[in-house]
Amino acid sequence: MPPPPPGRSGMALILALAAIVLAGGVALHLQARGGARARAEQAELVRERLRVAVAEAAREAMWVLAADENLAVDHLGEEWALPMETTRADGLATAAWVEDAGRFYNWNNLAVSNNATRQPHDIVLDLMTFCGDFTPVERVEALQDYLDEDDEGHYEAAFYRRLDPPYDPPNRPLWAPEEWVRVYGLSRDMLRPRPKIDTADLFGGDLASATVLVPTALDEPIPVNVNTASREVLMGLTGLKQEAAVRHVLSLRQVQPFQTLGMMFMASPELAAALEGAVGTSSEYFRIDARAFGEGQQRTVMAWVRRDPSSGDIQILQWVEGEG
Ligand SMILES: [Ca+2]
Ligand SMILES: [Ca+2]
Incomplete structure (x- = not known):
């Protein structure tokens, strides 16, 4: 081959x-x-x-x-x-x-009330002022309308339907901060931590560390726990007038947590009147x-x-x- x-x-x-x-x-x-x-x-x-x-x-x-x-x-x-x-x-x-x-104040408290000395509406107004918002009235009204059951108020369905795009308020407790920011006048920025520039500043509070949104329907407001709440929250509860009494309570609880509300009210009678019905010793x-x-x-x-x-x-x- x-x-x-x-x-x-x-x-x-x-x-x-x-x-x-x-x-x-x-x-x-x-x-x-x-x-x-x-x-x-x-x-x-x-x-x-x-x-x-x-x-x-x-x-x-x-x-x-x-x-x-x-x-x-x-x-x-x-x-x-x-x-x-x-x-x-x-x-x-x-x-x-x-x-x-x-340890925080619950926004959803605004949907309910009890026989406390101060109602959620007044407490939230003071807390927002304490956090540097000096004109909170309209925002608190809008928030209350947004989560209360009824349809009577300035900031109900008729108001939100005029917006672009239109939407309806849920008229129930809010489930997440994503819902909170949809309330007229509120924004995500308001929930960002605020750096504390001056510790003596009475209005240097911070909504991010003073408030909470507990996703549940309530019969009455969730009380603030006097054993865990911050100075800011207690100040908001007392209407910003009891700074010395709040400091006194904070120093007492460092020694020993309050076992009963009676103990706390006895230690600070001036706070008793302001906090009755809005606080507890547990969570x-x-x-x-x-x-x-x-x-x-x-x-x-x-x-x-x-x-x-x-x-x-x-x-x-x-x-x-x-x-x-
Ligand atoms: Ca409503
Ligand atoms: Ca316990």
């Missing part, structure tokens, strides 16, 4: 080599695709494990809160108020914090923030709960999962 023309065998060799290279390339490509899929599956697996871990961390915080032995007194030295951190057997880490709503609503992290990912849970004041049972009011 005559030998094949050299040019053709060279071409065949080149084609064969090209085919090998090509096949190699395809194999590598498949491997890479397989690798990317495996990585995506792995990331999804981690995500699921983090979801479970963060839910367990939040549930654990609820157990600690429910196990509180003294439901009549809540203060920041109790076990539930301490940060809870764990490193799990599977290598993921979790952290959880419990914060009582009683009923709590916010739990939990996060789980590991392998470059993070999952979060924010939960609002109500703890029954007599049994300690925990009821979840709101449960929000996130990644940030």
Whole structure:
């Protein structure tokens, strides 16, 4: 047999080599695709494990809160108020914090009233003034109309339907700050922390650290807890006139938390009249923030709960999962 023309065998060799290279390339490509899929599956697996871990961390915080032995007194030295951190057997880490709503003033209090000396409307007016808003009347009226049941007021459906784009006020307690900022005259900026320039400034308060939005319907206002509330909140409650009395109460509670309201009122009769009906020594609503992290990912849970004041049972009011 005559030998094949050299040019053709060279071409065949080149084609064969090209085919090998090509096949190699395809194999590598498949491997890479397989690798990317495996990585995506792995990331999804981690995500699921983090979801479970963060839910367990939040549930654990609820157990600690429910196990509180003294439901009549809540203060920041109790076990539930301490940060809870764990490193799990599977290598993921979790952290959880419990914060009582009683240390802030609840915006949704505006929808209800009780026989307190001072009503939510007046307290919110003073709190806003204390936080540097010297013309809060219109805003408080708008807020009250937005969340009260009825349709009677300046800032009800007829008012919001004239806006562009038009919308309706919900006429119920608000569930999230995203709803609060839709009230006429209110804005996200008002909820940003205000740097304290002068500690002696009577009007240097901060709505971000003085108020809260507990997402639940109420029969009467949520009382402020005198054992956990800040000076700002107590000042707002007392109508800004009792600075010395508030300072006195704060120094007393540093020594020992108030076990009863009678104890506090006895220590400061001038506050008793102003705070009657608006304060308590324990908290009923709590916010739990939990996060789980590991392998470059993070999952979060924010939960609002109500703890029954007599049994300690925990009821979840709101449960929000996130990644940030
Ligand atoms: Ca307690
Ligand atoms: Ca209304």
